[in-house]
Amino acid sequence: MxxxxxxxxxxxxxxxxxxxxxxxxxxxxxxxxxxxxxxxxxxxxxxxxxxxxxxxxxxxxxxxxxxxxxxxxSAGYDEPTWIGGIAEPILNKFRKQIHWPSDIAVLDQESMVIAHTTRVDGSLLFSRPPGFRFPVLGTSMGRAYLAFCEPAEQERIAARLALSPEPWNDLARNPDKLAKTLRTIRKAGFAVMDDSYSRSIFGGAVWALGVPVALPNRLFGSMNVMMLREAVTPEDGIRRFVPQMKKVASALAEALGAKLAAPGTSSLRRK
CATH class of the missing domain: 1.10.10.10 (Winged helix-like DNA-binding domain superfamily/Winged helix DNA-binding domain)
Known part of the structure; x- marks a missing residue:
């Protein structure tokens, strides 16, 4: 009091x-x-x-x-840092199980920001450190986040993305197609990296799956698994990894929710 x-x-x-x-x-x-x-x-x-x-x-x-x-x-508040710290042991354990790198990311304005990664240092294809910013509609994590956020937030994000010329943002300039895509992702519970983004950034060699990290009343961000296309086909990756990813994402969300509910963490809470 x-x-x-x-x-x-x-x-x-x-x-x-x-x-x-x-x-x-x-x-x-x-x-x-x-x-x-x-x-x-x-x-x-x-x-x-x-x-x-x-x-x-x-x-x-x-x-x-x-x-x-x-x-x-908000200069004293760093959401990626505290989320990344909680996610680190969970994602590191997951990396040992599946042998492919994962990230957890949060939304910041019109971009996603990596909070923690299990990518191995020295890999040119997978080198994306915490704090790295990447597009929403080009990536599996961005698409998964957008599909599961509130409709009003979806509209605000899409309106900003529609102003950007990148080819993966063409979807934002076609509201009907975007809505259909997001419904498909939401129904399936996962998203796949956009092909044009894969070609532009990785020469088509890399693809990824993304799932939301969320509680019923709070969307924290999203997580992914990144793979080489020559080693894992999309069909095989979806079959092998999506069920495990959903379990890990649920564990992440529960751990993050528990942190928010703990005494002395009111500064981490946001509406």
């Missing part, structure tokens, strides 16, 4: 900023709907946040968006 009453104005300002950050582009009306605050209060909060440099006002359409300064508020 705190020793003082919360500063209501600060609480309201933080809630407005949280919604703007979530919506990416907000209006007074959308903020009113999301927060329940009256519009006059919202306008005062917006003007204060704009004065302090955390939001910017746009005229066409009339709206507010977060600025780069808003990123400073």
């Amino acid at each position: 705190t020793s003082f009453r919360p500063v209501i104005a600060l609480s309201r300002g933080l809630e407005v900023l949280r919604v703007i950050n979530q919506e990416r582009q907000s209006t007074v009306g959308s903020l009113h709907k999301a927060t329940g605050l009256n519009k006059a209060t919202i306008v005062r909060m917006l003007e204060t946040l704009e004065h302090e440099g955390y939001v910017m006002r746009r005229t066409e359409p009339a709206s507010y968006a977060p600025t780069g300064r808003a990123l400073l508020l």
